[in-house]
Amino acid sequence: MPPKKKADFAAAFAELEKISEWFETEEVDLDEGLKKFERGLELATDCKKKLTEVENKVEEIKKKFSDLANE
């Protein structure tokens, strides 16, 4: 499953972690390993790219919270 959008950094990172764990714990089969390796590098590149480009977005909630408490 390729990462769709910025919000999916967590998903991409989790997939990368899983692949990395696979390499550490499994008997690596060359064919499957190559496939996973390619996917892993792709994820790593995506993740790093996202880290450089994104900034945080602050949205002010337009509500009077003291009124909300008593509703």
Next chain:
Amino acid sequence: MHVLQVKDFLELINETLRLSLTQADFMVEGEISDYRVSQNKWISFDLKDEENQAILKCFATVWQIKTPLEDGMKVQVKGVPKIYERYGQFKMNVSAVELVGEGALRRAYELLKKKLEAEGLFDPSRKRSLPRFPNRIGLITSRDAAAYGDFLQILNNRWGGVRVNHAHVQVQGRDAVPSILGAFKYFNGLAKKDQPDALVLTRGGGGLEDLHAFNDEDVARAVYASSIPVVCAVGHERDESLADFVADVRASTPSNAAERIVPNRSEVVYEIEMMSGRMEDQMLSQINAHEIELDSSVRTLLHFFERKSGEVRQVVSNLLVRSDAWVSRLRERIESRTRLIKSLDPKRVLERGYSLVTSSGKVVKDVKQLDAGDKIKVQFAKGSADADVTKKYAS
């Protein structure tokens, strides 16, 4: 002159008091003594004025007064005074109590802390962990507080891509408690998909009085009841608040809250590089191992073929040797057969002086085949002759 019944008189007094005091804005200050709660509902205490040796009897319910009280506390009370007809007693019907001075606040804080702790609100086992990479954070603080700027600055330094939903609330003063409660209600009331991954409740440091909203029982319970994990950061390093103890994560300062809630970019980059590096190493060592394996396979295969081709050569040469013998045997047999066949050729017999007699094309082997007067043909080695049978002799 009017004559009034006692009950009517007291009603008149109470009505007069109520009318004359409702507009008045004052609180009565004194020290609590003889504090009692009966049937878990009714609170009664005396408000004493040591200096002037004066006592005001007070009455309230546990639903009106949430502040923990005990004897010796200095407080200010707000309420309506009245004479209770049945006992002829003058009492203040208290609607609000405010603690006065650091000592009373400290004491009330300790009492409430003990109560909430006994109820299990601080239980470490119920604390939830935060997602490592939050997408959305609910920030509950005042936009005018230094905490707001500190938190966002550190957040931006460390990490990006987060949506911060800011609920602007009062962090001190009269509106602080209701607005903080409202913010918790708002975030927890959102549809699951719109809820932040974590809430951050924060403000800068201050005295017990400034922090009262963060030590409020209802706020502590709202933190406790939140279905979204809560990070609480109140004050400076040494400050503590009840909201801190209840929160899932207790951060020491607003900046620390940002550190606790998002990871550091450079650390994550390092981690990603470590992971890709390890994958590459594993892959290369696999390829290496396969290369070695392939090498040795090729060598084994070559060796196999060398050995096999030796064997094949041997088989072929054996075959050739054997076939030579076989062929010469065959030749001998053919020659002997040829000799035999040749020896049977009638011409060869005729050449030795024998003759062949035929009658009507048939070879005559027995005299019985002939009768006197028959014409016969005699074949010699060279040429032939016709003859007549003149006489037969039985053998």
